[in-house]
Amino acid sequence: MSRARVIFVLLSGALFGFGLALSTMVKPEVVLSFLLWKDMGLLLVLGGAVVVTFIAYHAAPRLMKRPIAGETFGRHPSVMARETVIGAALFGVGWGLCGVCPGPAIAGLGVGNWPMLTCLLALALGAYVQGRFFP
């Protein structure tokens, strides 16, 4: 990785982490109250993120020949497959149980939410079992 690329990735991550903290998404309690339809604020957070990212994903490849520090614009590889639906269903069960998804689990460490270490370890173990036994 070039130095510029490292800096941009770090900055982008920082902006994401800052946003997750500011939007209260780092608090599992807030996520759970959203899932229980008590506080729908996070719908705005997700909606806002999708709209901004939609604009970037569609405008940047048209306006720029290439990324500022990169060769090509990537694409999220989603495949219509059984695994996608089963995996998503399971992911939802886990998310509904703990109120934590990968981004906020990582960002949680930055706001001093130390129990997220348990969550991170569990997420990593789940990823291991998937890759090792259900590739």
Added chain:
Amino acid sequence: MSLLFVSTGLIGGMSTVFTTIWSFFSAAPYFRQERFVSSRAWRLVYAAGIIAGAAVWLVFFGEPFVTGVPLWRLALGGFIAGFGARLANGCTAGHGICGMASLQPASMLAVVTFLATAMATARLVAAFS
């Protein structure tokens, strides 16, 4: 994710970092795939950035926060979520933001599915606790 895309062209999904970490330690063929080995460095930098960004918020705007969700729920929920996100090849970030923003039908289906099961699970757990 917009900044990441415009500056580097990368797609900022989150759950893949947990799979790529295993590419450092495991010889299992799944973890040795090029898409994991070649992306593990930037994914770790991205994760470090996320912690740093949240810490910046903490220093200037917030107060430390420790969740009251019981550890068993964090552990069991985290494990199931980690497994499911990797089987689905995406989580709230990858499918929810990146996939939806690129209008991919499979991601939209994934989002509807995980929102439904998450809401049902949260309700079920709330009813019994």
